[in-house]
Structures are given as structure tokens and as C-alpha cells.
Amino acid sequence: YGKDKKLQSLANLVIFAGIRKDIAKMPESEKNVLTDLLLLMDKYDLYGKMAIPKKHDVENEVSIIYRYAAEKRGVFVNLALHENFGLTVIESASSGLPVVVTKNGGPSEIIPVCQNGELVDPQEESQIKKALRNILTDENQWKYYSNNGAINIQKHYSWVSHVNQYVDLINENLSVSSAGIKKQHYPNINIDRLKRKIDHLLVSDIDGTLIEPKLSNPGLKELKSHLTNRTDKMAFAMASGRNLELVKQVIDEEEFPLPDFIICSVGTEIYYTNGKDYILDKGWAKFLSGRWKREDIVNRLKAIKWIKLQEEDAQNPYKISYYYEKEHYDHEELIRVLGTGWYKVNIIPSHGQFLDFIPKRASKGNAIKFLCRKWSIPLSNVIAAGDSGNDVDMFRGPVKGIIVGNRSAELAAYETTKSIYVAATSASEGILEGLKHYKVIK
Template structure:
């Protein structure tokens, strides 16, 4: 089922970013359809700073209410349809999309159940009809070869229909839909079967999908088709009811409308609730009048096209009266036919659809660009050809050393080019990193690696937002509750404050700086191979998923944004910087580094600075020729 894709959408987003960056493609606009694609569009919009619009089609809350009304429990619905993820995503889409496209004004009402209903901007834009395909029944604008093809199609449509009928010259009452109970075909047959006047006036023609062997069709479709056959027999409609087995959906639908229009017939759409009603516009464009349900989109289409009559789809008297009225009043038939042709092309052509849509897109992009220009920083990752990733405490800043070199480095980084990206990688939580940036006036980063690599945050304006793909990646093989339960039993460990914890990080203090790695390994047991245990400054112990660390988070970013390792410069001073320093293209160890980094010796790609903190970073960058 497509709902299973929800588990992989963050991976899709990450790979999309990688592909776009690698191929130097930056879209100007994103448009998504359905909730899952909307989630991906919302993430890409946030990451790449590209505006997007969304078309919902089917909504999670409505579907949830429907399946629950049919007896499905909350838990069953969640397992099968992932409703909580879908509804949360749909709310976020409403909040962040430049606008939401609906086919009708009525459709906007379906969003009222969402928390962010009022925050969204809605644009009503009906689908277009291909006016070159759905041409008036009396007009053929085609080349010689195309005319021949149309003649062939018209012949075969006639064959499909007329082999069922004893008086094929009569007008047609046409229905064309999927074999779905909600399409209400059985009511149309009841109306026709119970009325001898209708039977004398016209034949009934029902195209109910395409079938070969009814026995092998899905149960719902099979039930509808069997019901049609039983009604045919019940009312003895042999010779009066045509139910063709097939038609060419791509090329013959317009021919079917024209065939029925030439016979002065009428098209019916008695769906219990029609979200839009594209078939009504298609038939109008061909000049075939319609009797349509008043529930949903047709209630807006019919007044616009003036091509037929709206009815209650369950009121057999209304349906019968409307069909007879159109079939027997030649002047009314011509009025509906002519109006439908003119108004379908005027109001529902694809040219009009596209022109209106593009007008909204340009307006939204202009507004988005204005907002983007007011942001104090830009996400440089789209264009980055160089990346500096620095630890904060003891590296970028050092209280006890009075921040040597910080003012000069700050000036350089504040004036860096659009191709020079900056990140801070810290053991601190995201909130504490942000506090350090503000209190020390550090240059705004493009992203943060926080909590020893267990979290990645992107910076946009005054806001920070998580990389959900990274979080989902860390979820695998990580049983936080059981791991914490085991470690809590060790007497030499003391749990750090709540600020130091997160879903992918468990942090302790070492009591009296006593470190007993053997006991840690023993107590972890089978979980030992699923975690990374990192000690820093002889006092802090962090336990993370095996997949998490500053270095692994950095490699994830480089892969996602197609930044070569050779263009990456890292700077650190302690053990929790170790894998970030050994995994990057160019590493800088500042002069005041902790002894735990003594194992790292100078090399072509690793520079040990003589100066401390920020001054050491500058020294290293100059050594590598980066500044």
C-alpha cells in the first residue's frame, strides 16, 4: 500500500536534495498533490527556500472519519493508513504552502477540520478540458489523417453501443463512470426501468469501466456490474440498455459524447457527491446537455456553463422530469448544447487554467522573494563549495582564555561569500548553542550539529528546524528506554539535567571522574554494538545510537548537499570532536586541546595549531589556504 511510503519520505527528501545539488538544479517552484507528496514538498521548500503550492485531492481527517464510521478502530486505522503522520503533515502544509488549490469553493469547506484551516490561503481553480480533443459534435478541426482516425473511432463507438439496441436511432441517455456504488448507476436504471415514456423516448447507454471477466474483478466493481445485469433483467431492458465492455479511455471518450450529442441525447452524472465533475465539462465542450447531481462541484459548473439541470441524485421524480424535459424540448436542448460549448471553452480551457495558475505562481514567488530578502542569513548549502564546522566550547569560544582571535574570525565569517557555509558542532543542546551564539555574537551558522551529533538543525532567519531524515535514520536499532534502564544501575554514573537529554542522546556525569568502561560494556550487553559511548573532558559521558556522532552527522550533511570532503574544514578541542576531525578533509586542532586528542598527530590534512581557541582556527584556515 502507498501508506507504507510514509516511512521513507525523509529519505526521499534527502536524496532529492542530493540529486538537485549534484546536478546544479534549483527549482523555482514546487507543486505537490496528496498528503505524502505535500510532506515532501514542505520539507524541500524549507530546506531549499523554494515556495510551493499544494492540491489535497483526498484528506486524512475525512478518510479517518469514513473508515471509523465503517467500524475500523483507531489503532487499526493508524496501522493501515498512518493517519497521525498524514494529518500532522496536512496541517503543516496548510501553514506553510503559498496557497492551496481547490477545484471548487465547496472543497475549501473540507479543510475546516484542520487546526491551520484559517492560516492557509486558498485558490479555486477548476481543472481544464482539452478543447482540441473535446470538440463540438458538429465540428471537426483535424487534418486529413486525424479525420480518418475520428471516423474509425466513431464507427467503433457505434459498434460498441448499437449491438445492444433494437432501435439504435433513438437518442441516448448516457452514463460514463467507474463501476462504483457511489456513482449511483442503479438509481438511473431504476428511473429508466420504471418509466415506459423514457424507454420510448431514448435508449440507456452505460459505460461502467472496462471489463473482461466480471468474476475476476475486484469485489466492489463486481457487485456493481452484477447489479446492473440483474436490473437489466428485472426491467426487461434487452434492446434498450447498452453496457459496452470496453472503450479507449484516452481517445474514445470525446467520441462517445459527440455520438450521443448527434442523436440529441443527454449525459447524466448522478454521483451521490461529486468532488468536481470533469465529465460534465467534457460533455459540455462536446455539446451534450447534462442532468447532474446538485451535491458538490456540479453545483458550480452548471451555473457557469448553463448546460443542464441540477437534481437530487436520490429523487427519482426530479431525475425523470429533468431527463424528459431535455429530450423533448428541442429549443432547450439546443440552448444547453450551445451554452455548454461556449462556456466550457471560455471558463474551463487548459489555456485559462494555466494562465491563471501562472499568475498566482508569479505573485507568490514575488512575495516569497521579498520575505527571503529580509532574512538576516541565507541557507548557503545549495551553493556551498567550502564548509567550516567548528566546535563551540574551547574551540570557537573560551571564557578562561578570554576568547583569543574571536573578533578577527567573527569579521571574516560575517563577510563570507555565498559559497562559504558555516556550522557549529557541539555537545550542547540546540537551545544552549543558540544562547552561545547570541551571548557571544557569533556569526550565524547555516546549520547546527547539536548534542554530540544526535541532532541536526538548519538555520533560516530567526528560526531553526530539524533535519527529520537524520532523526529517522537514528531511530533504527535504538532502544533508548532499555539502554537508559541498564546504565542507570551503574553507581559511578549520575544522570545529567533534562537539558542534556534528547530522544537520541543519554548523558551522564562521571562521579569523581571515575571511568569504568568494562562495566559499561558489560551492563549494555547485547546493546553494546548498537551504541556509541563518548567521554569528554574526563567528566561527561554521552551514549548515542551507533549511527550518531559529530563526524557521522557531518558526513550525512556532505552527502545530502553534495559537498566534497576535500572542501570541509573542521576544528575541535576534545574527545567528542575526534571522529569529526579524523573524518573530514582538513582538520584543525586548536592549541588548548584536551590531552585526549594527543593521539592525533599532524599530517597533510590535520593541522595542530599553536594558538588557542578562535585564534587557532584562524591559524589553521590560513595554513590550508582557506582564508
Template structure:
């Protein structure tokens, strides 16, 4: 249902340095045009009556090497737009390829944030595959549409790198390229809409994917900030009074450029990009360096990101910058070529375009591949003609704006010739400048972009709602349900929930069904997931909201049966089941259970009771320095799990993730593998048919030993704690 008050959209852009003002674009390979695009989109959407609220989620960075701005949990940009920073993978700044193992932590903490806010989004929109993964998981949990913008795609990058002679093993080690591609395939399978900047993206880039036909696509070209990127001649003819900061920025840029040039009044060839190999900076330097005529008529200024010391940069950036300097030296371009170390995006970059236009220069994008090319639009809006790569976005920009020249970026002679052709022909320069100014405003304003985006998002919601209504019961709504619940009943299956009088079981399930709006229902069992499902179905038990299976080694949700990836990431640390099993082969009194009893996070054995047997197993495991959880129950079942896994730890994780107070969780069990989850802050119920191994728990204040067996004992415990009344708010929690 489309809300009357407008849409609440959650945007995700996880990597890079994200803040509302003074963007440090080009600081590194991860702080590029995607960040600028997302911020401008959010800012413009927040001014629309069709938007109720918009939150941009990114990673919190508390690192002495970076501004304190990136460590601010919430940055209120305006009344409707916030930047929300979520911590994951520590607080130090790390490149995007190292973030993959921490994304499920980001998902979990975002769920906590959403529950605390008590405001579920209408749409989640991920930018780039890391954020796409996060948005996909959240969309599935909360039953809301997933929108995705790739910005750049893994398959095309992999293909390009292989053509350049890069080793695939090295690519996967450094870039996690195959993992990225696999994630992109999953996102395409789940996305309700994919937003692209050009038709070429759909055909040439998404067309390389197996799941390319599954999502619907919408081309919405990005906009530009017309107020900031105004034409160069305004400075001469307009009566507008510039802000002092803009005037200072202009003076600073002129001073910095003049520092490099012997003849500063010559036309300026301007380049503005990250120090990335595919940006092909060295191709342009070669084109300039090999053409003496071009050197004589124009200066070259390359703003290749932000740097203090090249030796401190990442290897790939260091290589690009070093090659640029070596080429400058090779062609003796001193006095003709400027290579400033930094630029202020907010104020200096617009002035750079206008200064280059006033000098009747050219902006060049020599990239080998270019999905869109936002800097081209900025240059054109300021009246600066362009020479750009004949690839992707530049083709559509040049076609729509009727301006500029497209070239083969690998042909240095063609590139140099195109630049000269514009500079030496005043009529062509004037026509290109005029067309760029007029047509960027016609085709590429942020207002029109936001209008198209809102129209498309409403359509996405309508289609999603139609699918939602068609289904008998929505499979993806578990997140919305759990986000609203404050009470949960969690029970073991065998000999607790099941095993007694069927009528008593049905009475219990009817009670839970009648109060389902207030109380969640979960099971925590030693059974494998499939086995748990089978026995619940056999006994006519509805699928619980949560299934904790394999003695806490897996958590699954609702009808969708999606497993909790955050939990698996959490428990997988320092877990090596194959090595543990090989070391336990020396023990002759344990026997591995059947293959169906084993999982990736649980090794199961059968062991008869005996003095010092458990001590021997602990000795073998600890002398090999394994971290583990060992559970022995019913005098026969021996389970070894990751040290972070158990039914009790799973319950505490669920409490943390979904904001369920432990004191509002009622836990029921009957045997030793229930002991840990019965202890502590949750309300505990031990049914009357319990195993003697639970006898030591009688002294615990928060555990009630029922007289009745199985489901009847659970009902007795519910009445003892007056659990239904508390959930309904009919009495305080403390009673």
C-alpha cells in the first residue's frame, strides 16, 4: 500500500567516505561518483512532497586518519533526510573488498536501528553490490521492495582485467571478484527494479549476467546541480553576487594552476577523475606528450583524486600516479602540465570548469570504460566542451546534448586531434558550449530525475502490493512481524512441546494463535532444520516465527524459511569442523552419527555415559587449541559446535537483533541441551517430564519446574508467570 503521507526510502551506500558537505571525492578508489550521486539524489528527493523521509545508511568510521564527521552516528541533513552510520568490521576505514565478511553484521545492526525507530521503510535501495546485498537481506526480512543501482558491475570489470593480463587468482584475492559477481547474480534475482543511467548499461553490462532477464529495468539519467554548475559567462555578465567562499575558491584554483604553468593564459585541457587504471590518465598524458602542436597551444591540468604522499596510497592508485609522473618527466611537460594534490569538491570543482571554459579549453574523459560520466555533465553545464570515450554513458550524453566529440581512448593520435579541433575552431567551440549549457538543463536536472524516480517508486510499490495481495500469506513479512513484537515463547520440540496429550498440545497452540499479535512463537531444538520441519508438520504445528535448529547452529525465519546469515557469520569464527573431527578419531568410545545429523556448524556423535569420558574429549579439544561448545544430553547425544553457538547463545543473539528484552522471553525445555537457554534472564519453564540432568537448575529463581508434562507443563508455566497478561499490558513486567 502506498502511504498517503509519502514514501519512506532507505538508501544504502556502505563503502567510501560519506558526509553531507565537503565531499572528499577522489580520496581513494572507493570515494567516487557513486557517493556524490547518492547524496544528490537523497537531497533532491527530500524536497519532494512524495517523500515522507529518506535515510542514507553508510558505514561508521572512527579513525584518526579521517575526519570526525565519519564517526557521527546520525547526521541530520535536513528535516526529511538523515545520514545514518552503522558500525561493522571495526571502526577503522577499510577498502570495499575487505567489507564482504562484515555485511551481515551491518544487516543485523540496521535491523536493530529500524526496530528502535519503530519505522519500517516502504522501499530499500542499494547502491553497488555490497549495499545491494544489505538491502536485499533487509527487503526479504521486512517484506518491502528492493531497488538496486549497480554503478559498476563485476563481470565487465573481470572481463577487462583478464584482457589486460591479470591473474584470476590474484583478482579474487585482492578484489573478491567472483564473490562480487555471485552477489550481483543474487541481487538481480531478488530486485523489484534496477535503476540505470543509460540503455547501454542494460544491454552491454547487465546483459552479461545469467539473471539479466529477471528484474525490470528503468533508465533514469542522473541530474546535476544547476545552481552550482552555472555557465562561465555569468561571472562576467550576471549581476549575481557570488558568495565570498566561491570567490576565494576561484582565486585559490587560479593560484594553484598558475604555480605550474609557464604560460597560464593558454587554453586549458582539464581532467578530473580518480587515480584508477581504467580512467586512462596515462593515455591522455601520452596523447598530449606526443603532440608538440597541442602542447604549444594548450596547458594540461590533471586533478587525479586527493593525496598527501603517493607512497601512502593503495598499490593500484600508487601505480597510476607514479606512471603519470614518469610520463610527465619522459615528455618534459614541466611548465605545461599541472598535477595538483587536492581539490575542494564543494567550491573549487565548479570553478575549475568555469576557469577552463573562460580560457576556451576542453574537458576530457579518456576512460577505457564509462558507465555514465557525471563530470561530463558538470563541465557541459558550465559551458566547457568535452572530448570523451566512445563508450557507455558518454554516447548518450553527446547524443542528447548535441555537443562534444567521442574518441577511441586507446588511440592517442585521435584523442589529441579531437582536442585540437575544438580549440582551434572558435565556431565549433561556441556551438558545443551553447548546446551543452542548454541541453544539460533540458535533459539532466536533479528535479526531473527526482520526479521520474518518485513515479517509478510508486509503480514499484503498486506492483509489489499486487503480488502481496495475490499470495495467500506474504512470505517476506517476518521482519515486520518481529519488529512489532516484544514477547516471545521459545520451546524445545521433543519431550517438551511434543510427546504428551494431543488435546493439551492443541489447547496450547490455540492460546498462542489467539495472542499471536502480542507473542511470537519459536522452537529451539537439537534436530536438524529439515527434521524439525517434518515433525512439526506431522503434528499439525504451524511454522513458527523462528526455528533454532542443530542445537543452536542455525536460525531460520517464518514461512520464507530464510536462514540468518548474520548468525552464521558470527559463529563461523575460528571454526574448523574437519580438523576437529580428525583429532577426535583417536577417541574410541564415540561414534559419529549418521550424515543427516551433521551440518556445517555441528559435529554429532553417540556416546554412552561413563566416568571421565567428557573430560577426555575436552582434553583432546583443548590441547589442540580448538574453540568449541560441547553439549552432552540424554546420556547419548554428544554435539560439538562453534564456541559462539548454542541454543542459549542463539536466543541472546535474537534478543539483541530484534530488540526483544530477555525478561520478555519465556523458554521451555526438558533436557540437558536446554540447560543453557533456560539459565539467565529469560523466564524458564522445565516441564514435569524433565531429565535428571536439569535437577541442578531448581535453585535458579527465574526457572519454574512444572508439575504437568509436555504441553500441559508449558501451559502451567505460562499461567505461573502470567505471561499472556504481561504481553497484553494488563500487568507490569515486574509482577
């Protein structure tokens, strides 16, 4: 503001920097901030253009301040380096005051939904200046953001809206949780093996974890022996980005003991296994269907020129898979095209050529939680093994993690903690090392 004479001609600047009586008696850090503000005001000669009020009534005057700024056709600015939620964005929007706000944190979800202002990089002066000028000089743009804020905050962030959404989620989860084994029909399938009293679960990623041909699959033979001889109380699950057919191919080629569960297609499908039968969990599919609009996403993505739909066998109802041109990848363009519903979608680029769009709820970690709830397996009795950043989601909460020695670069900084064990050895051998660490095997 101090450097931009045009901005100074368009609006005054008011900075609410906290309540104070005497700067000289304030804590050192707060004193330094206010001193810097006063020195900058003097440096740029902003007297008569800038104010730093000493106090305001927190309980009664905040809403009045927002409304007054709105009446004067102003803009609210929040340029925190990171904003955890963005309460001030909601407060200003409910008063019809447009915003220019940090793109880091909660506002990045609020603005696309409410369309009440512009997101900027708080360290890019040019972006901030452009956004402010755009709103302050364009009456139609100002009114668009103002009206959207007042309407959409009530629609999406009011207490009534919050309670209704919360109740809907509870009802949805209750219906899914109650969709137990007795309610799902498995034609001509004997599921006695699945009904045993399971109270422990080992989950492992496949590529790079269970198998690693480049390293001649160290420890694979011994691990398969342990899995074959596991007790009835120990269940085994494979978790993979592969689709079911490719997972079955690994099981057949490597002669793996049949897992109890398969989490596949980037966490969008769960299957139970019994002999040669693979049974889709319809409860998980129902859970993922909430707020998922597949056709709308596909139609919107037609505007992106640098992606191409993968073959039909790579698709499923809750996974839309594309090839993409690495040199043209633009995450912000994808968000713009998806519109206000972008935050309900997980965008997963991988290996510099594959791009998956899946429901926000779909992940290996959420699938594990779903299985544990459905089969009454304590999460603290779950051990999950992986080698890449895509596997970190499995290590949440009380789940015990194993990161194998041949881990990818994004896991290089991980160290052994109470809940995660970083193995020195690779692939299956690393899993065995972790199982010994957790005293599952000797």
C-alpha cells in the first residue's frame, strides 16, 4: 500500500493490530510489530490515509467494523502466511465485504465454495496489488463478491447449515456401519473363513513393499511362510493402487497365500477373498458415493487439453483415470475447472504420467478404518507396511506403521517413533524386521 500511489488514491488502509494502551509497555515481540508499522507509515507518509486503532469492543463492534467497510465499498485483507481455518473470511463475507486472502490453509476451501473474493500468495506483492485493484475499481466485481458472500456463507457456513451437514454425515455413517456382513448378499459363496474372530490385521502395499523384483524380493519366501501359517485371529490385507485384476495377477504369479481383504484401485474398492472368489464390499461403495458426481467431473475435465482418459479397464465408478502430459501439468487449472466441488475430490498424479480423480473419502487409510469398524478389529492391533508417500495415509492414529528400507525419497526424513518403525532392510525383509520390532513374530 505504501509503495502504490494508485492504491492509496482508491482506498484508505485500516490495520487492526490488537488492543493496546502503551506500546512501550507491551511484550517485546508485539512492541516490535507495532513499531515497524508506525515507522513504515512515516516512511511512506501515510498520515491521513492509514489508521491503526488502539482498541475496539471485541464482543460488539467487530461486526459493525465489517459492515462499515462494506458500506464504503471496501475490501477485507488477510495475508497470513498460513490460516488454519479462516474465521475472518467468513465474518467479513457474512457482512457482504469482499476479501483478498491468503491461499494457504482454510481460505483455499472457503473461497471456491463461497466465491466471495480472491486467493493470493501472501508473499507476492504483484498478486495482492492486482486483486485489490480488480475489486476496488470494478463495481460489478465488488457486488458479485459481496452478494455471493452474504448468500453462500449462510448456505454453507451458518450454524444451521453446519448442524444439518453434521447430522447428515452421522446418519450416513450409521447406515454404512450397520451394513454389516449379514446385510450384504453373497450369492453361492461360503464366507465362514471371513466370520472367524479376527482381532489383528496386517496390511501391506504391494509394489516396492511386498515385492521388489529389482532387489530379487528379499525376505519374500520367509514372509509368505509366516502368512500361510498365521493364526485365525490374524487377518492379512493387500493395499495397492493396482486394480483387482492386477492384484490377482501378483497373487497368482508370486503364489501368495490368499489375503482376507484387498484394498485396491487407489483405495476406491474393497474386496473379500474366499478361495477363487472376490467379493466387493458394497458398504464401502455406498460410503464413497456420498457427494461423488462422476459424470459432472468427467464433463468438466473435457476442458483440459493435456489429459486423456485411460482405457475402460482402468476406470471404476469411484475412480476416473487419465494419462497426462507432465510438462503441462497445472494443478491450479484442474481446481478451476472442477469449480466449487474441487474440495470433494482427491487429485492424484503419479509416475509423471498417470492422473486419478477419486472421492475425498477414498484412501487406503480410510479403507482400513472402515474394515476395522465393520469387523470389530481395534485400530491399535493394525500394522501397515509401505514404501512411498502414498502409503503414509495408512499410518494414521493408533495404527502401527512399517516403512521398509527401500523407501522412496518423500519418506527419507522419517525416523523410528513409537508408532512408526523404519526398517533397515528392504521389501518383505523389511516387513519381517518390523513385525519382529512389534513382537508379532520372533
